[in-house]
Amino acid sequence: MTIVSTTEAHISETGSRAPGDAPAALTALEPRVPADQLVAEMVPPPRFDGVRFDTYIPDPAQPSQTEAVQVLAAFAQGLGGAARSGGSGGPKRWFRRVPKQATPAGPRGVYLDGGYGVGKTHLLASLWHAAPAAPERKAFGTFVELTNLVGALGFQQTVQTLGDHQLLCIDEFELDDPGDTVLVSSLLARLVDNGVALAATSNTLPGKLGEGRFAAADFLREIQGLSAHFRTLRIDGEDYRHRGLPEAPEPYTDEEVTRAAHRIPGASLDAFPALLDHLSRVHPSRYGALVKGVQAVCLTGLGPVPDQSTALRLVVLADRLYDREVPVLASGVPFDELFSEEMLKGGYRKKYFRAISRLTALARDGGGLAGTGG
Known part of the structure; x- marks a missing residue:
């Protein structure tokens, strides 16, 4: 840089x-910052460099936390199978768009639904680390960083740049700006068409600040064209940071x-x-x-x-x-x-x-x- x-x-x-x-x-x-470096730096923040699924300590009283780890680990493994189904020809071919008949069954996106302090970002970063792809073929950023990237590169260039990725992780998907929500939803639709797997956590709706979370239905309604691509993982636990x-x-x-x-x-x-x-x-x-x-x-x-x-x-x-x-x-x-x-x-x-x-x-x-x- x-x-x-x-x-x-x-x-x-x-x-x-x-x-x-x-x-x-x-x-x-x-x-x-060159455009390609903006994307290359879409990685988990330094405070999440060392997190992995096995460093997430589920609350024994909250079985959904253990289930989330298991489901996300399997999701990561499934991404590896999808990447390799494109045939031989070297690493670059692994990340080309997968033919429809080779795409694994089931949703190609996962949404982590839960309150503050239950470890959603920890799990999202762990998924990024576990995905069997080179760092340049997976991206991690907040919703704001993604909208800023579109602002810096333009919509078409962002689609082209992220379109050959294996995985895009979006932390704190925000629904407080309708224009940004529509923009990112349109972007994700194009990326899904290119075979990119998605994972997201989300943020509280403006009118529900006191609740500390919002339901998966709110998230899916806002990105209604993508709803079928997401599996919702509810992660229960005490909202200990909402004080x-x-x-x-x-x-x-x-x-x-x-x-x-x-x-x-x-x-x-x-x-x-x-x-x-x-x-x-x-x-x-x-x-x-x-x-x-x-x-x-x-x-x-x-x-x-x-x-x-x-x-x-x-x-x-x-x-x-x-x-x-x-x-x-x-x-x-x-x-x-x-x-x-x-x-x-x-x-x-x-x-x-x-x-x-x-x-x-x-x-x-x-x-x-x-x-x-x-």
């Missing part, structure tokens, strides 16, 4: 910085954040308003590249986000930081004051609650780096 910086202080792959160098500024970085927002730690002063940024190897330092402005000029599909190599994000002058478009961009950045476990140190208002009351009651409120929760967790990690204990 090439990351172009307009400053001399550059964040390296290891996050190292020469003595005396100032912290890099994210606002000075202009990530340039409201954690209390955000007290912000630091500008001076404390600046000192920490100069002391922490690989840290970045930006004024929050300038970073929000910069995000408007960087495509969200490149936010992962923007923070690659960053060991800590230091922000001064946090304040309420001015509008919904800016807020949604910040949500994507928060997701990429959380995926990469990048600590955050900030001054200004606490993270639970970033979004207005109107935003937190609107159609995208679940995204905003998720961003606050994730930024709060990263801020607690940053407290240790700051030497204050958070």
